[in-house]
Amino acid sequence: MPSCVTTADRVQRIIVTNAKGGCGKSTLATNLAACLARAGTVSLFDYDPQGSSMHWLDVRDDARPSIHGVAAHRQPANGITRTFQLRTPPNTRYLVMDTPAGTGGTDLAQVVQNADALIIPVLPSPIDIHAAANFVRDLLLVGKARAYNVRIGVVANRVRKNTVMYQALRQFLQTLNMTFITALRDTQNYAKASHEGLGVHELKSPTAYIDCQQWEPLLRWLGGAASDFEPVQSAAQPVMGYRDGAAGRAVWKKISA
Numbered sequence: 001m002p003s004c005v006t007t008a009d010r011v012q013r014i015i016v017t018n019a020k021g022g023c024g025k026s027t028l029a030t031n032l033a034a035c036l037a038r039a040g041t042v043s044l045f046d047y048d049p050q051g052s053s054m055h056w057l058d059v060r061d062d063a064r065p066s067i068h069g070v071a072a073h074r075q076p077a078n079g080i081t082r083t084f085q086l087r088t089p090p091n092t093r094y095l096v097m098d099t100p101a102g103t104g105g106t107d108l109a110q111v112v113q114n115a116d117a118l119i120i121p122v123l124p125s126p127i128d129i130h131a132a133a134n135f136v137r138d139l140l141l142v143g144k145a146r147a148y149n150v151r152i153g154v155v156a157n158r159v160r161k162n163t164v165m166y167q168a169l170r171q172f173l174q175t176l177n178m179t180f181i182t183a184l185r186d187t188q189n190y191a192k193a194s195h196e197g198l199g200v201h202e203l204k205s206p207t208a209y210i211d212c213q214q215w216e217p218l219l220r221w222l223g224g225a226a227s228d229f230e231p232v233q234s235a236a237q238p239v240m241g242y243r244d245g246a247a248g249r250a251v252w253k254k255i256s257a
């Protein structure tokens with residue numbers, strides 16, 4: 001859980017959270033960190049004892065835009081204060097925090113008070129929608145998110161469009177008056193990227209431009225122009241950029257129709 005996160009004012013603190021397990025918190029946190037690292041210095045805090053985000057960072061190639069990682073779930077070593085353990089490089093622009101499943105109760109107040117933006121990944125399934133409803137209610141009632149002026153947005157994850165469950169999720173968000181940021185499709189690209197310590201926008205995959213497109217609304221919601229975060233162009237694969245190629249646009253039109 002976020003505790004004693006002290007940062008300069010200009011740092012944007014982004015927490016990826018949901019009490020429900022397996023909805024994509026670590027996937028979103030790591031992809032976001034990789035994406036933002038192209039625009040400014042990123043610190044990635046992992047509050048989950050599973051350490052998925054730290055493991056991802058361990059396998060990340062040093063040649064990629066670097067990310068400062070903190071295993072925030074660990075107690076500080078002897079003689080080190082919590083504040084020192086959670087320090088960030090002085091030029092940190094983005095602080096991305098991955099949180100464990102089961103976040104609730106009084107932890108929610110800490111989450112809310114340590115965030116500028118909360119991103120809630122939700123899977124389009126009845127169980128996940130029900131759990132998300134409870135989580136959002138707790139964020140508002142227990143965490144008093146509105147009082148702290150924290151921006152909250154939902155990302156539908158592992159989506160197969162035109163399914164009943166996806167429509168149900170959209171309806172549920174409308175009922176709660178929640179901000180729906182974007183939908184990320186269900187694709188092996190995320191597993192591949194995770195395995196290699198990459199974000200999907202860094203993958204050498206002919207279909208990754210579709211995923212980059214789906215990330216654009218999230219980057220815009222966070223306040224950066226999506227163009228600040230151009231995907232990696234590689235000589236071997238010059239048309240990975242989602243801005244390029246009529247073929248890419250045609251596919252995007254198809255899936256977003």
Ligand SMILES: Nc1ncnc2c1ncn2[C@@H]1O[C@H](COP(=O)(O)OP(=O)(O)OP(=O)(O)O)[C@@H](O)[C@H]1O
Nearest residue numbers: 021022023024025026027101158185186187190191
């Ligand atoms: N959009 C996606 N498409 C395909 N697979 C995905 C997608 N998002 C996440 N996954 C996969 O779903 C699984 C769970 O994702 P992840 O570990 O990010 O969830 P989590 O919320 O962090 O889980 P936990 O609560 O255990 O920390 C992982 O195997 C991940 O690769």
Ligand SMILES: [Mg+2]
Nearest residue numbers: 025026048052
């Ligand atoms: Mg996780």
